[in-house]
Amino acid sequence: MITVPDAAPVADPERFGAVFDAHYExxxxxxxRRLDLDTAEDLAAETFxxxxxxxxxxxxxxxxxxxxxxxxxxxxxxxHRRAEVRRYRALARTGPPPDDDGHDQRVADRVxxxxxxxxxxxxxxxxxxxxxxxxxxxxxxxxxxxxVAQALxxxxxxxxxxxxxxxxxxxxxxxxxxx
Amino acid sequence: MNDxxxxxxxxxxxxxxxxxxxxxxxxxxxxxPKPRRVPRWTGVLVAATATVAVxxxxxVVPRLGGDPADPAGxxxxxxxxxxxxxxAAAADRLARRPEATGRRYWRGETEHxxxxxxxxxxxxxxxxxxxxxxxxxxPGRKRVIAASGLGTRPVAAADRAEWxxxxxxxxxxxxTDCENDMLPAGKTRYIVTxxxxxxxxxxxxxxxxxxxxxPHDPAALEERLLSYWPAEWKARKRDVPAQVVRAxxxxxxxxxxxxxxxxxxxxxxxxxxxxxxxxxxxxxxxARVVDGVLDADGRVGVAVLxxxxxxxxxxQLVIDRETGDPLGVREVPPAPPAxxxxxxxxxxxxxxxxxxxxxxxxxxxxxxxxxxxxxxxLR
Numbered sequence: 380m381i382t383v384p385d386a387a388p389v390a391d392p393e394r395f396g397a398v399f400d401a402h403y404e405x406x407x408x409x410x411x412r413r414l415d416l417d418t419a420e421d422l423a424a425e426t427f428x429x430x431x432x433x434x435x436x437x438x439x440x441x442x443x444x445x446x447x448x449x450x451x452x453x454x455x456x457x458x459h460r461r462a463e464v465r466r467y468r469a470l471a472r473t474g475p476p477p478d479d480d481g482h483d484q485r486v487a488d489r490v491x492x493x494x495x496x497x498x499x500x501x502x503x504x505x506x507x508x509x510x511x512x513x514x515x516x517x518x519x520x521x522x523x524x525x526x527v528a529q530a531l532x533x534x535x536x537x538x539x540x541x542x543x544x545x546x547x548x549x550x551x552x553x554x555x556x557x558x
Numbered sequence: 559m560n561d562x563x564x565x566x567x568x569x570x571x572x573x574x575x576x577x578x579x580x581x582x583x584x585x586x587x588x589x590x591p592k593p594r595r596v597p598r599w600t601g602v603l604v605a606a607t608a609t610v611a612v613x614x615x616x617x618v619v620p621r622l623g624g625d626p627a628d629p630a631g632x633x634x635x636x637x638x639x640x641x642x643x644x645x646a647a648a649a650d651r652l653a654r655r656p657e658a659t660g661r662r663y664w665r666g667e668t669e670h671x672x673x674x675x676x677x678x679x680x681x682x683x684x685x686x687x688x689x690x691x692x693x694x695x696x697p698g699r700k701r702v703i704a705a706s707g708l709g710t711r712p713v714a715a716a717d718r719a720e721w722x723x724x725x726x727x728x729x730x731x732x733x734t735d736c737e738n739d740m741l742p743a744g745k746t747r748y749i750v751t752x753x754x755x756x757x758x759x760x761x762x763x764x765x766x767x768x769x770x771x772x773p774h775d776p777a778a779l780e781e782r783l784l785s786y787w788p789a790e791w792k793a794r795k796r797d798v799p800a801q802v803v804r805a806x807x808x809x810x811x812x813x814x815x816x817x818x819x820x821x822x823x824x825x826x827x828x829x830x831x832x833x834x835x836x837x838x839x840x841x842x843x844x845a846r847v848v849d850g851v852l853d854a855d856g857r858v859g860v861a862v863l864x865x866x867x868x869x870x871x872x873x874q875l876v877i878d879r880e881t882g883d884p885l886g887v888r889e890v891p892p893a894p895p896a897x898x899x900x901x902x903x904x905x906x907x908x909x910x911x912x913x914x915x916x917x918x919x920x921x922x923x924x925x926x927x928x929x930x931x932x933x934x935x936l937r
């Protein structure tokens with residue numbers, strides 16, 4: 380299941396497989412949307428390796444499994460910060476690359492209502508790393524404020540502040556409300 | 559939680575994983591046991607559980623208490639007429655008001671502020687970042703936005719004291735480390751586009767003419783706007799992780815609220831349509847009408863409030879009781895869960911109306927700020 384209610388499946392190596400099966404795909408997708416897909420395959424596996432090694436330290440009282448995994452993944456993405464920003468700058472110049480996975484319709488659909496991939500990428504490149512982490516955990520992972528705070532190990536108010544600030548910046552650079 | 563859905567909707571997605579590669583990753587992590595197939599019905603079950611959880615936690619938590627530190631503002635006046643009657647009378651007056659049509663541009667001047675918590679050298683304080691926006695739109699006209707940085711300052715005396723103790727660090731318009739400040743104080747950013755759409759959302763674009771033609775009856779307005787909902791819902795179901803997309807009704811109501819707010823602040827909607835927006839929003843499930851609410855400029859109005867339950871932000875729309883014009887909107891982030899503390903007011907976003915209406919003036923755009931340059935220009 381998507382949410383794992385207690386620590387047992389996490390700490391138990393036999394049952395850690397269930398955690399992998401429930402969350403691998405979404406973690407890979409989250410990383411893949413921020414970096415390239417090859418890196419994402421590697422980092423997603425690394426996320427679960429780290430989680431598996433630290434499984435005894437997982438404390439369900441401090442939050443759920445999803446924020447825990449997203450937090451590990453976000454830390455790994457942080458090592459590739461420059462590659463991520465380079466990617467946004469490239470998208471801002473040229474728009475999305477031609478899609479060779481048979482998903483061109485999905486990309487085409489996304490260029491809608493005046494906000495293109497290029498313009499939004501330029502705006503994302505303009506966020507600080509902390510702001511981008513918070514925005515993309517909410518946008519791609521669907522995490523709540525509290526889950527983002529757990530994932531990043533930052534205060535609740537920091538999450539609220541960064542989101543507020545990021546929304547202002549995106550509004551200013553896109554000229555449209557970001558919701 | 560539907561913030562930043564635009565980012566999710568617009569940015570490219572990744573192809574689903576190759577099962578062989580997943581098996582490889584699984585073996586790398588777990589040392590080789592065969593992958594267990596995730597049953598197809600997992601998503602359905604989770605969606606059902608999520609629905610139950612949402613229903614179970616819907617509680618109306620009035621946020622408008624008497625806490626003076628709470629920028630949501632205390633209720634200041636008790637009027638004899640019910641709040642609903644005050645809103646109805648204001649909406650009626652607005653709907654009857656003649657409009658100076660035939661002018662070239664509709665101009666909307668607003669100011670916005672974010673309350674942001676900053677920690678420097680062990681000192682924590684709240685600052686308010688302020689910005690102004692002048693929007694110019696009109697049928698067949700360029701759309702021009704001039705966004706100005708109005709500066710950042712500690713919110714209260716206690717915040718100022720902490721800021722000084724931290725060594726009076728530089729405060730910039732909209733950035734954590736001041737490296738990517740989009741709104742430096744005293745500067746104006748111009749964004750000019752030829753886009754027909756005045757109201758833009760991930761799957762919706764309405765031109766100035768289409769907005770002028772929107773119905774004046776709240777039910778008809780809602781029906782018209784909801785005719786655009788199926789496309790949006792389809793996109794959400796496709797793009798948003800299944801475990802976080804909520805029941806359709808909740809998603810739809812949030813979407814309608816956002817569209818309503820934009821129609822009021824950022825479009826040349828007619829007075830009749832504006833009055834219908836108020837009634838439509840006040841009629842949404844969970845919406846409350848409260849009289850005597852202050853906007854961020856301290857002006858008193860009648861307000862439509864929505865949300866504010868555990869884990870969800872509260873949306874506020876404050877309306878002038880006499881003229882029926884919108885005074886401002888505010889979004890208050892969800893209160894932190896028990897045991898977690900934050901400075902009151904952190905993350906509150908406010909926008910106030912300075913002036914809205916038709917004009918014969920032209921926007922003054924500096925040379926070199928071309929339409930669709932993509933970046934806008936800072937002067």
